[in-house]
Amino acid sequence: MTVSLDKAGAVAREWRRLRGDFWDLAMLSWIPLLLCALLWAIFSGGVTRKLPIAVIDQDNSALSRQLVRWMDAAPGVKVAAQVGSSAEALQLLRERSAFGFLVIPADFSRQLQAGRQADVQWLYNAQFSSHAGALLREVRTVTTTLSAGAEMTGREKKGVSIQQAQAQFEPIRTVLNSLYNDNTSYEAFLTLALMPSMLQIFIVIAVVTTIGRELRDGTVPQWLASAKGSWWRAVGAKLLFPLVAYGALSLAYLLFFSLARGWAVAGSLAGLLAGMLLLVLAYCALALLLVAATLSLRLSLSGAAFITAPAFAFAGQAFPLMAMPPLARFWAEALPLTHYLQLQTACWLGGAPWRYGVPQMLVLVAMIVGFGLPGMLLLARRANRPEAWGRT
Numbered sequence: 001m002t003v004s005l006d007k008a009g010a011v012a013r014e015w016r017r018l019r020g021d022f023w024d025l026a027m028l029s030w031i032p033l034l035l036c037a038l039l040w041a042i043f044s045g046g047v048t049r050k051l052p053i054a055v056i057d058q059d060n061s062a063l064s065r066q067l068v069r070w071m072d073a074a075p076g077v078k079v080a081a082q083v084g085s086s087a088e089a090l091q092l093l094r095e096r097s098a099f100g101f102l103v104i105p106a107d108f109s110r111q112l113q114a115g116r117q118a119d120v121q122w123l124y125n126a127q128f129s130s131h132a133g134a135l136l137r138e139v140r141t142v143t144t145t146l147s148a149g150a151e152m153t154g155r156e157k158k159g160v161s162i163q164q165a166q167a168q169f170e171p172i173r174t175v176l177n178s179l180y181n182d183n184t185s186y187e188a189f190l191t192l193a194l195m196p197s198m199l200q201i202f203i204v205i206a207v208v209t210t211i212g213r214e215l216r217d218g219t220v221p222q223w224l225a226s227a228k229g230s231w232w233r234a235v236g237a238k239l240l241f242p243l244v245a246y247g248a249l250s251l252a253y254l255l256f257f258s259l260a261r262g263w264a265v266a267g268s269l270a271g272l273l274a275g276m277l278l279l280v281l282a283y284c285a286l287a288l289l290l291v292a293a294t295l296s297l298r299l300s301l302s303g304a305a306f307i308t309a310p311a312f313a314f315a316g317q318a319f320p321l322m323a324m325p326p327l328a329r330f331w332a333e334a335l336p337l338t339h340y341l342q343l344q345t346a347c348w349l350g351g352a353p354w355r356y357g358v359p360q361m362l363v364l365v366a367m368i369v370g371f372g373l374p375g376m377l378l379l380a381r382r383a384n385r386p387e388a389w390g391r392t
Helices: 002-019 024-028 030-043 062-073 086-094 110-115 127-156 162-169 187-218 222-224 231-258 270-292 297-310 327-334 334-345 352-381
Strands: 051-058 077-082 101-102 121-124
Touching: 002 024, 002 222, 002 231, 024 030, 024 077, 024 086, 030 231, 051 062, 051 086, 051 127, 062 077, 062 101, 062 110, 062 121, 062 127, 077 127, 086 101, 086 327, 101 127, 121 127, 187 222, 187 231, 187 270, 187 334, 222 231, 231 270, 231 352, 270 297, 270 334, 270 352, 334 352
Parallel strands: 051 077, 051 101
Antiparallel strands: 101 121
């Protein structure tokens, strides 16, 4: 009974502090929820549609106009302008009124009607790689379709049957099958990875702030007294509310995308939930270590920003982990987010059973112990000294 009261004292003190601080409570509730909703709204369209391009039609024939119409009808492309020169098209690219332009040469229809190869030139702004990739797929699809139609028509005029013409034109056919993200949706690819990336920032900042303020304000003796002198109880009370809040937000994120948005968990739900809990605990432990190592709210917040803000870039989602230089790969492997996203990728859309996530779970457990235990020992040894208090 005494232990229960001791724990309640530290927890009650932390709850009173949270209720009395609007922004600290907001950091555990509506601010991350609002930013996650904003993040989802950005990518909720899923696939890119109607990206603007320009066309230079030097042929102005029925075939060239057909190519332009088909290009404009493609779901990912919008012919925003037909211009007369490359200079005008480049100006549109600089203004970002277009992200590429198609040049149809003057002999386009004549070459096709004569049974010869007709070249069209596609120039695009490679500074925007996602735009360029989406447009390139659409342009290739349209030009290949028109080319195949012209070739089939020419062979039919020579007396070749449709079946023979198809076999001659494409003797080896590649059948493409997309796995795990059928529509190549940015919502599934980016949002599912960016949500945990955003939450890990909030987790570390919340824990660093709640412990760092005790050091900055010199209230460590009162904090420790509320836990009856136990550092484990004192730190446990500090971690309780971030753990509950961000665990609930992680669960809400899972339910929203799996139920409301239809990205059902194809693999192990238990493995995914365990990974989410371990991710929250790992970042709580990392935050504890930062505060204990610096004994400064300002320095630990700077360290939190340095570690968590660019974490997504190193997580292997935007750039392959195996292609990174050794130093970048080492840093990526040292981040809990990297291992969690590997587990999430396998278990959510990849359909992997829980045992495929065991290596990542073990790494996260090792990080919880490796960050948390030294953090606790350092804090207990260094924080209850007057010289450690009052730092900004």
